[in-house]
Amino acid sequence: MTEKLFDDGMLFSFSAVVTQCNETQNGFEAVLDRSAFFPEGGGQAGDVGTLGGVEVIDTYEKNGEVVHLCKSPLEVGAEVRGNIDENIRIRRMQNHSGEHLLMGFIHNKLGYENVGFHMGSEEVLLDLNGVISPEDIRECEQRANEAIARNIPITISYPDSGTLAALEYRSKLEMTENVRIVTIEGIDNCACCAPHMPTTGGIGIVKVISSESNRGGTRLHILSGLDALDLIRKRMESNAAISHLLSAKPEKTADAVEKLLNENIALKRQITENERHAAEEIISGLKNDSRKSFCIFTRGLGRNTMREIANQAVKLTDGLAAVFSEEQGGFGYIIASEKLPLRTMARDINSALGGKGGGSDLMIQGSLTAKRGEIEEYFSGLDK
Numbered sequence: 001m002t003e004k005l006f007d008d009g010m011l012f013s014f015s016a017v018v019t020q021c022n023e024t025q026n027g028f029e030a031v032l033d034r035s036a037f038f039p040e041g042g043g044q045a046g047d048v049g050t051l052g053g054v055e056v057i058d059t060y061e062k063n064g065e066v067v068h069l070c071k072s073p074l075e076v077g078a079e080v081r082g083n084i085d086e087n088i089r090i091r092r093m094q095n096h097s098g099e100h101l102l103m104g105f106i107h108n109k110l111g112y113e114n115v116g117f118h119m120g121s122e123e124v125l126l127d128l129n130g131v132i133s134p135e136d137i138r139e140c141e142q143r144a145n146e147a148i149a150r151n152i153p154i155t156i157s158y159p160d161s162g163t164l165a166a167l168e169y170r171s172k173l174e175m176t177e178n179v180r181i182v183t184i185e186g187i188d189n190c191a192c193c194a195p196h197m198p199t200t201g202g203i204g205i206v207k208v209i210s211s212e213s214n215r216g217g218t219r220l221h222i223l224s225g226l227d228a229l230d231l232i233r234k235r236m237e238s239n240a241a242i243s244h245l246l247s248a249k250p251e252k253t254a255d256a257v258e259k260l261l262n263e264n265i266a267l268k269r270q271i272t273e274n275e276r277h278a279a280e281e282i283i284s285g286l287k288n289d290s291r292k293s294f295c296i297f298t299r300g301l302g303r304n305t306m307r308e309i310a311n312q313a314v315k316l317t318d319g320l321a322a323v324f325s326e327e328q329g330g331f332g333y334i335i336a337s338e339k340l341p342l343r344t345m346a347r348d349i350n351s352a353l354g355g356k357g358g359g360s361d362l363m364i365q366g367s368l369t370a371k372r373g374e375i376e377e378y379f380s381g382l383d384k
Contacts, residue, residue: 002066003034006047007156009093009195011036012084018051018074020065027057028070035059035066036084043117044096044194047089052080087226089195090202094225095124097154097184097197098206101147102222104188105140106132107170114170115217123209126220137208137220144206147187151201155183205229275305283312292383293319295376299326303334303365310336310363319383322375330354330369336362352378 005011016032023029030051039061040046046059051068058069074080096119103114106128116127157180159167164179169189171179182192184200197203204225211220223231239250248256278301288294296313298306306323313321313336320337333355335342346364350356353375357366368375 001064002032004066005034005036006038006195008036009089010198012049012086012089014082015079016082018076018078018080021070021074021076023073024069026069028073029062030068030070030074031065032068032080032082035068036082037066037068038089038195039066042096042192042194044092044119047084049082049084051082052078090197091226092119093195093197094203095119095223095227096192096194097200098144098203098224098228099124099126099222100154100182100188100190100192100196101184101200101203102126102140102144102206102208102220103170103190104184105143105147106136107188109136109140112217113172115172116219124222124224126222127214128218128220130217131213132211132218132220134211137211141206141208147184148200148203148205151199152185152187153199154196155185156196157181157183207232271302275301279305279308282309286313286316288313288316288321291316291318293317293322293379295322295324295379297324297326297331297372301325303332306332306334307363307365310334314338320379322379324368324372324375327367330367331372331375332365332367333357334363334365338362349378 005014014034014036016034018030019033020031021028032051037047037049037056037059038044039059041061047056048058049056051070052074054074055071056068057071060067060069099114099117103126106112110130110132112128112130112132114126115129116125118125159179159181161177167181167189169181169191171191173191179191180193181189182196183189205228206224207222207228209221209223209231211218213219239253242253242257243250246253246256246260278298282296282298286296294313294317296309298309306325310321310323313323317337318339320335320340320342322333322335324331324333335349341361342364343359343361346358346366349364350366350368354369355366357364359365370378
């Protein structure tokens with residue numbers, strides 16, 4: 001069985017002897033007599049790196065052995081140097097240790113348990129079996145970051161059965177032996193198989209990104225350490241760009257956006273009112289003594305207003321009433337008829353006038369790229 005060296009989370013390089021190497025569909029599965037590579041488990045992905053210069057693309061456990069999935073074969077019996085990708089390992093440890101630290105304060109304050117944990121490439125998901133308020137989230141986040149500033153030791157231990165029975169610790173499973181306990185002194189004891197930062201100071205920062213209801217409890221989206229820094233930097237850069245566009249101070253962008261939204265709402269109301277007046281004026285002037293198909297051309301009207309006009313115009317024809325509104329690249333259209341099969345006709349109309357759209361036999365809508373003269377000529381020919 002592989003000797004596991006990852007209790008020391010900061011051990012990134014080691015030497016070992018290859019005991020097995022078997023080819024699979026995904027690569028070569030190599031087993032060593034000892035390894036600092038962490039195999040996937042506890043919601044954390046397996047380490048990556050190199051063995052003897054050969055790339056290790058995943059690590060997992062199989063039949064008690066730590067299996068290193070390599071891109072190339074390793075010679076059985078050879079001594080190799082293992083190097084773990086430090087950046088990936090540190091980021092994962094920061095996120096995992098950050099989760100333990102935050103969860104310790106949540107558990108101590110509210111008694112909630114962590115019933116789900118997943119460390120993804122962009123965020124960490126933490127599922128609680130209770131509802132936590134924004135105020136309690138903020139308090140626990142604050143206390144976690146104060147604990148980071150105090151640089152509290154994080155230790156790994158394997159208590160004997162007597163010690164374990166007397167120890168208060170968090171665990172998703174009932175276990176009685178070979179239990180690995182991760183301790184943040186004075187804050188949290190938790191059964192966990194993964195490597196961790198040696199002190200809380202190494203976590204850097206814990207940030208709750210968002211929260212939502214989840215199966216009667218709460219799901220927290222969190223990030224810690226370098227991953228949290230990357231997200232904060234990205235959002236600050238985005239906010240700075242918005243600040244520049246709105247000529248507002250970075251801390252006032254929300255106020256500036258709210259003002260802009262209110263102005264936009266007022267403009268939309270004014271546009272709607274203007275369109276209503278335009279529609280009333282067009283409808284009051286509608287005449288079609290011939291009862292033939294006819295066209296109405298407008299500019300700057302929305303589809304709802306065009307539809308109102310079409311609903312009135314169709315009463316004046318035994319053919320169809322076509323309402324067009326000039327827009328960039330052509331015309332938007334709404335065509336109504338009480339007697340013609342518009343749904344079938346739509347294909348011919350679109351084909352002849354460079355359009356796209358459709359609908360029902362009573363009404364079709366879409367857009368055309370044809371010129372006004374071409375449109376008028378086409379529809380005047382429908383009644384011949």
